[in-house]
Amino acid sequence: MAIFLTKESRVLVQGMTGGEGMKHTRRMLAAGTNVVGGVNPRKAGQRVDFDDRAVPVFGSVADGIGATGADVTVVFVPPPFAGAAVVEAVDAGIALAVVITEGIPVHDSVAFTSYAKKKGTRIVGPNCPGLITPGQSNAGIIPADITRSGRIGLVSKSGTLTYQLMYELRDIGFSTCVGIGGDPVVGTTHIDCLAAFQDDPDTELIVLIGEIGGDAEERAAAYIREHVTKPVVGYIAGFTAPEGRTMGHAGAIVSGSAGTARAKKAALEAVGVKVGNTPTETARLVLDLLDTVREDTVRKDKVREAPHA
Template structure:
């Protein structure tokens, strides 16, 4: 099994005909994803042929694409200025899962489409995220499938894209049910808690790897949730142990102010509820191996 994405997922790509959309649609196809359409009102009625001979139709709207193909996942590859309208269109069409890859989306825009999604049945992953992969089943986003070629018993949820890839590589011999890159913006659609709740409910996920980073209190909130709701082993890595105070490190939400949001404070909160925390990705991977043994 897996969470959020599986072999039955039918994916459309909003912005498929742009440079990034084309490149990553090809990569998703190469990793076995079922891509059933693209969305671009200016190119509706045309088709795009990818390497390997896959011909993908282009539709004028998300609603039309869903009606014609049965799509249940949309991956959004549009510029930040147009992201809000693209996501709102998908929500209004009642798309079950919307993966927003775009970075630099204004927080106000994210807050507005997130509020709309909460009133609907749409799950949003992102923005500013690498997406989601269930190895051997489907890949929606920009995650390199070759870093996690095997399905297995681990669930991974991560704020960081590149650390998602590294941890997938570190534990590729064990394998994953699903890897979710949730993004590091101050407002995101799917949180650590959302993914951990789903992994706890998934019978094939035997242990959970959580990657966080400095800034905010998402990891402390996850620690409280784990204490009250999770029975499976959880291992964590928190990026930013050496980050200087007051300096943004990569993601917009990754900034430390005083003692709030430091890697050390997050480590202590997680360890207090029984989560093992590594100070490096490799150390966290070894802690996971020890848990499984």
């Protein structure tokens, strides 16, 4: 199985005919994603050739859903217009909107994430790399050739660290990898993904990547304590970041002792999460923990199979 995105997902691309939309639509198609159409009101009725496949362009998300049964949209619309594009998708009844666009004004993000929640649309992003279920579907800009299908679930604020952990653990593989984005306001949180991975029978272990700023990781730790029984391994970026300075992501700002990497690591470790000091150490913790989990499973199976005296 997987979370949020499967081989059955039918994907629209809003902004498909722009430079970034064209490039990443081609990559999504190469990864096996069922891209069923693009959306551009000025080019409705046209078809765009991607190697051996011609993808139709629709004038609206509603038209695309009506013609193809699409249930996912990937948004590559420029920042000033991205909020309206997301609202259009929500109004059309899309189940999942993956908002890749960086630099969307925070008040726009607040408005469309709140609206989407009321209407029942899941937002991933904004300012995110998207999500991938290896071997099934890829919605966004995550490189599809750096890992394979497996039993690790990954949720991350950082796109770059998503890629690195996928590569470091490529021999084990992933059920689904979700880049939730690093802006102060995002539609899908660590907790949302933890809950979904906990319920996914094909996810054996969860990797959680956070970074300085805010309290998302502390809230995730509280959720893990109460609701997650699967092993979780964490990594927090930003141990050397100076206080009071935004580092990269708009959400990565530390005020005093709040939101520091050390505070987040301590909160996670307090609920039993093993936290690496580097991405490579984090990958090693995952491998060690998987070995332990599988040894325990084999031991329990042998006990069940042992003849009774």
